[in-house]
Amino acid sequence: MTTETKRPAPVGRRRGPSSGGTVNFLALSVLAVLFLIPFYLILRNALSTDAEITAPGWMWFPVSPAWENIEKLFTDPSVPMARALLNSALVAILTTLGTLFLCATAGYGLARIPYRHANKVFYIVLATLMIPGAITFVPSFVMVSSLGWISDLRGLVIPTLFNGFVAFLCRQYFLSFPRELEEAARVDGLGYWGSFWRIVIPNSGNFLAAIAVITFVGSWNSFLWPLVIGRSPDSWTVQVALSTFLTAQTVSLSQLFLAALVAMLPLLFVFLFLQRFLVQGVAQTGLKG
């Protein structure tokens, strides 16, 4: 975004307009259009009637958008969309806050507190990173069902909070946090807890926002765990609700696409307004992984 103003133009670029540059630009434009087609299809189909979608001729956009689809979707009793949205919002927000709190405190403790066995604890955390995430769903299901948290908000949220990878990222970040700031706080009589909350956290806004946005997106879009845990319709998240409409034979096409649009909207807002943090989060989580 801002990088092109700060950095000198790469030497690889030719001076002045050249055919290579134009071809490059055109190729990017074609690809951009291809990448946007699925979004266009969601919007088009969400605002069409079923007859329009399945009509033999290609239709670019419905002449009179079927706004009534929106009301239909939220009043249809067989499709608990409002409830699913509420569940997804609760799960994503609680997961983000919980992960941030637990992983930041653990990361700080591991990075800064001179406890004799801190290294051993850190190795335990690293060892759990070696267990491939997705295959633990069978063991975790076993645990959650014996706790009686099936189809329960607790089962959807709590087991996902203890993210070893995020704790690891936090530890790495706090290791590079300027020590002088904390030492000044120590002189002022603050303990570890005090300097963590008053000095370290307020000065780590960008890092924490990046982690938060990535966690939120991951939680909102996750499917396997909510599918395993959310057995009753009351506990479905948006993704699970959507998947059941997809496999049901009776649902109307336009409603299906409208539901997809609704499921995607919150994240489109995140992309519009928080993309900076998201990009930073991707660079952080990816490059250290």
Place this chain on the structure above:
Amino acid sequence: MAVSAATAADATAGTGEHAPRARRGGRRRTALTFWGFVGPFLIGLLVFTIIPVGWSAYLSFFDATNTVSPTPEDFVGFGNYTAMLTDPAFQDSLVTFTVFAAFIVPVTFAFSLGLALMLNRVRFMRAFFRSVFFLPFACSYVVAALVWKMSIFNGVRYGLANTVLDLFGVDEIAWLFRPDPPWFWLVIVSLRLWIQVGFYMILFIAALQQIPQHLYEAAYVDGAKPGRQTFWHITLPQLRATSVAVLMLILIAAYQAFDEFLLLVGTMPSARPPLVYLYQTSLGMQQELGTGSAGALILALLIAIVTLLQGKFLGFGNSEDR
């Protein structure tokens, strides 16, 4: 995963520094403070990861159908393991995964690197292009599967792909409903590519901006031509560490492929990757938690072996000293 050894050394550096200052009475207080910070997280990790994995290992030796606490009579020894390993469906799922990885890893890698290079060159609307290619990352696999199945690759005439083929006089193709010819691979691979490519592109862009410009300048002085020559001799070698990381990430993500397979081809036995198979065994109609656990552990072992081999092969040593 790649990080583990790299950070082992600085763990000591981070915690040891204050040690001489801690007095005898302070030591207990330090321990208390440490557990105040780390304790809640560690307990959670224990309860929701470490104990379940152990419990699952225990269950894998029992006939644990619809139960998480089998009785001793249900003990079957290695029965679940041999059942799993000789089960043609499980073997098929491993083959499916291998085919999938053979497609998705090189395609995603090449595509994301290509986009990053193109974006690095373009002078207009760079931020716009980057946002567009990254935008699908906001889309869940469920939503994408819905669009791919019901709109783009719908097997009837109003599907987008068939509409386009019709313009060229090609007959309708049933993309998803027949295992032969395996058109479903095109559907599955294009979907995952669309969602993920922007993510890896961002990693490559970040890495491209780290390459010192003087390397290119020096090459031009020596008579190198911009383009192919500098790409093979400067850009690609400088991207080595990122390339290894990206390859690992694509592969790890591919192991966990579940959503799109379940929703698009879940009913087709020949197109089931291991996770979908495990899901259907252990949490389907019959909850075969014993065999499911055995399968999960076999899979974990296989992944560990492949990861180690890949680490050896691609040479982690080099990416670690960064």
